[in-house]
Amino acid sequence: xATRALSRAFGRRFxxxxxxxxxxxxxxxxTWGFAAHAQDAATxxxxxxxxxxxxxxxxxxxxxxxNAGFGMLETGFCRQKNAVNxxxxxxxxxxxxxxxxxxxxxxxxxxxxxGILGLTGFFLAGSxxxxxxxxxxxxxxxxxxxxxxxxxxxxIVSGAVAERVKFSSFIxxxxxxxxxxxxxxxxxxxxxxxxxxxxxxxxxxxFSDFAGSTVVHSVGGWAALMGAIFLGPRIGKYQNGxxxxxxxxxxxxxxxxxxxxxxxxxxxxxxSELAASLNVPQIALVTNLxxxxxxxxxxxxxxxxxxxxxxxxxxxxxxxxLVGITAGxxxxxxxxxxxxxxxxxxxxxxxxxxxxxxxxxxxVGATSVHLVCGIWGTLAVGLFDGTSGLFFGGGATQLIxxxxxxxxxxLFTVVATSIIWIVVKSIVGIRVSSxxxxxxxxIGEHGMExxxxxxxxxxxxxxxx
Numbered sequence: 001x002a003t004r005a006l007s008r009a010f011g012r013r014f015x016x017x018x019x020x021x022x023x024x025x026x027x028x029x030x031t032w033g034f035a036a037h038a039q040d041a042a043t044x045x046x047x048x049x050x051x052x053x054x055x056x057x058x059x060x061x062x063x064x065x066x067n068a069g070f071g072m073l074e075t076g077f078c079r080q081k082n083a084v085n086x087x088x089x090x091x092x093x094x095x096x097x098x099x100x101x102x103x104x105x106x107x108x109x110x111x112x113x114x115g116i117l118g119l120t121g122f123f124l125a126g127s128x129x130x131x132x133x134x135x136x137x138x139x140x141x142x143x144x145x146x147x148x149x150x151x152x153x154x155x156i157v158s159g160a161v162a163e164r165v166k167f168s169s170f171i172x173x174x175x176x177x178x179x180x181x182x183x184x185x186x187x188x189x190x191x192x193x194x195x196x197x198x199x200x201x202x203x204x205x206x207f208s209d210f211a212g213s214t215v216v217h218s219v220g221g222w223a224a225l226m227g228a229i230f231l232g233p234r235i236g237k238y239q240n241g242x243x244x245x246x247x248x249x250x251x252x253x254x255x256x257x258x259x260x261x262x263x264x265x266x267x268x269x270x271x272s273e274l275a276a277s278l279n280v281p282q283i284a285l286v287t288n289l290x291x292x293x294x295x296x297x298x299x300x301x302x303x304x305x306x307x308x309x310x311x312x313x314x315x316x317x318x319x320x321x322l323v324g325i326t327a328g329x330x331x332x333x334x335x336x337x338x339x340x341x342x343x344x345x346x347x348x349x350x351x352x353x354x355x356x357x358x359x360x361x362x363x364v365g366a367t368s369v370h371l372v373c374g375i376w377g378t379l380a381v382g383l384f385d386g387t388s389g390l391f392f393g394g395g396a397t398q399l400i401x402x403x404x405x406x407x408x409x410x411l412f413t414v415v416a417t418s419i420i421w422i423v424v425k426s427i428v429g430i431r432v433s434s435x436x437x438x439x440x441x442x443i444g445e446h447g448m449e450x451x452x453x454x455x456x457x458x459x460x461x462x463x464x465x
Contacts, residue, residue, distance in 0.1 A: 062267025076254025081440025156220030221371025294321020297345025
């Protein structure tokens with residue numbers, strides 16, 4: 001009885017206390033669950049950041065490896081007596097681009113500033129190497145990817161001025177292109193510049209260039225075109241009103257170069273997603289479809305015109321398709337990619353013939369591939385983009401924005417690179433002597449040969465015995 005009485009007294013005394021613990025217990029459980037969920041979410045976010053950065057490093061490496069493709073392609077398309085010179089240019093250009101873009105270019109392109117250029121971050125000063133700064137990407141990762149793009153723009157120039165440009169002049173031009181010219185127009189589109197906000201055309205309207213048909217390829221193409229004009233044609237290229245073909249010396253390595261570039265483009269375009277997202281495989285497939293369509297179209301176009309399937313046109317057709325889809329690969333679908341590639345493949349064949357007809361000598365067709373097809377690919381966004389394209393109900397606004405961007409970037413690049421070529425020409429000259437050109441730049445500029453012991457012709461055409 002005493003026990004029961006004690007129990008009842010204890011219950012009366014502590015009942016309300018126990019009841020008060022019930023909501024406290026709910027609060028503890030809920031807080032614990034929320035904390036665990038938040039920890040899981042934070043962990044998932046951390047993993048995504050790591051994945052994004054690793055993928056973009058891989059993509060950057062693929063783009064950097066494209067320098068090997070450009071080197072092989074250009075060397076194969078040109079004569080053996082200039083092989084060392086071409087390989088040296090393609091090797092040094094990325095080294096030059098890396099340092100000049102680190103010192104000046106990156107800040108001009110992506111630093112805080114105004115609608116024309118960035119004004120902060122020179123030499124990457126003040127950047128945190130581990131904190132996500134550009135979306136989920138850290139500064140070193142983002143810089144590496146963008147430096148690879150800058151190097152590509154300079155490499156494009158190398159092909160159009162091959163076999164007669166002074167090595168020293170090319171170095172000076174490449175540094176200025178990657179340090180100043182390319183970064184300014186990149187800022188206009190990718191760095192928050194005036195082309196990234198064209199609200200005067202309508203709310204939310206912007207020039208669209210997902211991976212650089214204009215920002216990289218057309219800029220490189222315009223610079224290459226001006227270089228070819230200021231240099232003039234190679235000795236023996238145009239005689240008595242006729243176009244004399246100067247065949248490349250090694251189509252095997254030219255084909256290898258094309259395949260390396262094709263593979264590298266899977267870093268160029270999918271990497272421009274700037275994240276390891278499920279859009280990456282879609283972008284890769286669209287890129288591949290356009291490349292295939294470009295190669296097929298160029299093959300049959302050249303075949304119909306000359307009666308023979310020309311390997312050089314197959315190569316340039318594939319590259320034309322790749323350049324053409326670069327601007328729109330983030331929003332153009334499968335059928336659109338096929339159409340873009342097919343048209344690029346046809347355009348590049350006629351473009352090569354056009355430049356020859358006006359006596360602009362481009363040994364590898366760089367101007368046709370990168371400039372002409374870069375313009376086409378940028379226009380194609382305004383036609384075939386699944387959201388804003390004219391053929392998909394988006395109206396003509398995006399197409400107008402594309403035209404404005406093409407004209408603005410083209411005019412700036414033509415003026416800026418023309419000034420550079422003129423200044424360099426007046427100070428150190430830009431073309432080797434006739435004797436050096438006939439003998440070969442390998443001997444004249446580098447004092448060595450790529451194929452020591454092999455005989456070569458030093459006549460005007462410089463062919464191979």
